[in-house]
Amino acid sequence: MRTKLNLRESDPKLYLPERAKILKIKDFTENEKFFELALLDRPKLGHVPGQFLQVSVLGIGEAPISISSAPAEHNRFDMCVRAIGDVTKKLHTLNVGDIVYIRGPFGNGFAEKTLSTMLGKHLLFIVGGLGYAPLRSLINKVVPERDKYKKISVLYGCRTSKDRMYAHELDELSKIGGNVELLETVDKADENWTGSCGVITTLIPKIDFNPNETIAMVVGPPIMYKFVLKALLEKNMPKENIYIDLERRMKCGVGKCGHCQMEGIYVCQEGPVFNYAEVEKNEELL
Amino acid sequence: MSAQTPEFVITKKDLLQGLDKALADYQVAALTKKDDRVLYDIIKSPTEVVFDYQPTVLSPKKFFFPQDETILEYTADGKISAKIEAKPTVLFGIRPCDLNGFKILHEAFADDHGDPNYLAKVEQTVVIGIDCEKICDKDAFCFKVGSQDATGGFDLMLYEIADGYAIEIATDKGSQFISKYLTTSKANGDEITSCQAKKAANFGQEKPFKNLAKLPELFEQNKHHAVWDQEGSRCLSCGSCIMVCPTCYCFDVGDEWQLNLKKGERVRKWDACMVTPFAAVGSGENFRHTATYRLHHRINRKFNFLMKKHNQAVCVGCGRCVRACLADISPKRIAEAIGADS
Structure with missing residues (x-):
């Protein structure tokens, strides 16, 4: 039988980030800063521990960053950012009240x-x-x-x-x-x-x-x-x-761009949290 | 050969007239000539169509997944919107290897999280395939990976017969295209028997890999086979194999400001797992730091990791990477080295 190109459901917001406002910034070390942010367009992030976000600074780009706060019933969440690439270095120059853009949460986390x-x-x-x-x-x-x-x-x-x-x-x-x-x-x-x-x-x-x-x-x-x-x-x-x-390079967060694929596993989808027994044979993961 | 019974036949003259008619409503991309090279490109007149297939450098995946594509637009004051662009398009004369490639591309972009930019293009595109009667050149190995016949990825499929083509209809979209643009006559149903016989004769003794279905298993068992280093040590990490591949769909995403700094856009571009920094993270760690590891990854995507997901070899044997490779690396030779045919 012929396989048809069935039109599956499109997600028009797949790559469209939402706004989050910086509420608090603290210097942790020379290279690491703490950020508390608040979602502006919905009541809570709805994450599980271990998930991550794709964080954007418009004009610079997007980078995957872990959510550092426990799941909560309000719109605030924390991240800790090491200034190491273009996006994270730019994040370090931002001030309280500035807006960043996020997509996610992504990954399995500790469900x-x-x-x-x-x-x-x-x-x-x-x-x-x-x-x-x-x-x-x-x-x-x-x-x-x-x-x-x-x-x-x-x-x-x-x-x-x-x-x-x-x-x-x-x-x-x-x-x-x-x-x-x-x-x-x-x-x-x-x-x-x-x-x-x-x-x-x-x-x-x-x-x-x-x-x-x-x-x-x-x-x-x-x-x-x-x-x-x-x-x-x-x-x-x-x-x-x-x-x-685990930490890997990620561009999309939705199992398409290929950067985080380690052997057959997409870290952004099946990880970043893994049970060791399930992945011990994956040589690129460990 | 797995072709289905054709429903209509069309003369070449009527086909060209139909394409001309479609040009009023669609942009039409077809195999055409630029200087001395053949390529898939937008045509202005059906007279530009090249019917005698010669391998192209780039695959027609570029019409669904362009090399550069803006996915977001934003302004300096923070207004941001998704940019999703698609035009009514006819892709004409796509060959079985690339049609099977479309199937894979479709599953990659449409499954799980439906990619809006890709799906918008699919929705507006009519794909018209043409079956191959012969092996296009010495580098093609579609017959080794079960890809000499299209198993999907098209709306209409044409089979060459005397003075024209027999048409197989795969989708409603294809059916509607026929009624609106093509002057056809009813087929008897046996029109393609002779072209199938011709194809069988031309492909001759070329058979699929003996262990085609077992390739994922074989690749799993041969993670440390000597072939990886033999081939990988020659690799220049240029990524050409990926740029020309119909089933490579990895991408990078970057932001660009316009010169006036008032507007910017987020652009996705083809990326290549064979280039050095593909799997490197900010701290400097590179999870595939040698060309050997990267080659292992790419070829395993084709015959192992993604083959399990797509239930078909993800290498469609078009031979483009073999032609493009400056270091003479061939997926076919690697598969043979690990026992695909023994």
């Missing part, structure tokens, strides 16, 4: 189904550098509901103490106590740092966890995954209990 498997478990966040930005959307969701989990451990590693993001929130996190713990390390200690020194994997032996009852969430620079995954597997953690959240 309700995944989140429900975490209930009653020990949540182990293993975060490197800017990886705190995407995982903060989940950390800030689960910490206020900490009674629902056995324990919440956040391991955070940075190059130096100056590279810590959300420093104020980290301090608050460390004071909560009970079933919430924060362990930090820096690659290079300076005179102001009295904590651990070493790569992120040096924190793993310091926490007590039952690998079968623990769900790990790993986010950081590309090089970090290999070592963290090895350390977790050595602790006999089942692969199904490990989630990774």
Whole structure:
């Protein structure tokens, strides 16, 4: 039989972004800024933790940026932006009150189904550098509901103490106590740092966890995954209990432009959050 | 051959007259000549149509997915709107390899999130195919990947017969085009028997890859085969193979201001997974940092990753990349090296 070119439903707004106004800007580090934004044309973003947006500055372009705040019932959301490309450098020059344009949220994120498997478990966040930005959307969701989990451990590693993001929130996190713990390390200690020194994997032996009852969430620079995954597997953690959240080049966010395709997987559609057991054979992803 | 029974026949003279009539309502693109080269281009008169097929450098995908296309327009004070452009178009004389390419393009752009810019063009386009009676040149290998016959992607399909063409109708749009523009007579139904016999004789012993259906599996098993480096180490990462490919649909998106800085636009352009920065991120990490990895990715899109999605080889064997490649890299040779035919 002949295959016809059936006219499927067109999405006229597929590439049309919407407005968001900058409410607050904070300098985190030399290269990273915090932005709080508000949607102007609808009541809430409606995201799940781990999803991302395509953020535009008109005339400069569009870049994929993680949503850094937990899902909320209002129109505000956060991002943390490292000035590294044309769009992100331009974002760093903007002021409170300026308008940016967004599309999304995109990607799978930690959907309700995944989140429900975490209930009653020990949540182990293993975060490197800017990886705190995407995982903060989940950390800030689960910490206020900490009674629902056995324990919440956040391991955070940075190059130096100056590279810590959300420093104020980290301090608050460390004071909560009970079933919430924060362990930090820096690659290079300076005179102001009295904590651990070493790569992120040096924190793993310091926490007590039952690998079968623990769900790990790993986010950081590309090089970090290999070592963290090895350390977790050595602790006999089942692969199904490990989630990774990945960064790739993305132009469309809707599985067409091809930039984020790693072997057969479109990161913008099937990720950026992946269950390790499902993707361990994908050599480009890991 | 998988052609269906034709419903009408038309003389060449009536066909040309029909195209002339259609020129009043449509822009017509057809195989035509510019200097000494043949190409698919907009024609002003049916006399410009070249019927004797020779391979073109670019595929006709450019009429659905232009090399540069504005998708948004905005002003400096923040007024922003989607720009979706399409003109009534007839694509005339498209060959089976490219028609099968259209099918793939369609599934890529229309499925899941319906791409508005692409779909607007499809909606306004009538595709008229012409079957190939012979293999166009030594580089074409449509017969290896099951693409010597069009399995879709057209509204009307023409089969050459004595003094004209037999017409197969695939869609209502095709049917309406016939009633409005073409003077035809009813077919007996057996008109294409002889042209099918001619085609079979011309294609002779050329058969599909023995393991065509198993290609995804074979490519999966041969991620580290020596052929990747043998071919990949010669690759110049120029991306020519992608520019000419009828089924490559990756794109880049960028913003451009007009000179007066009052208006700007967002433009999407063809992009190429064979060029170095395609999978690089801001931090400098490049997830396919060698030509070997990039070649592996491109060829696996054709015979593995996307073949599973589209249920057909995503390389249609048109041979354009083979002709364009300065380093003599061929998807056919790679497929053979990993056991497509053994």
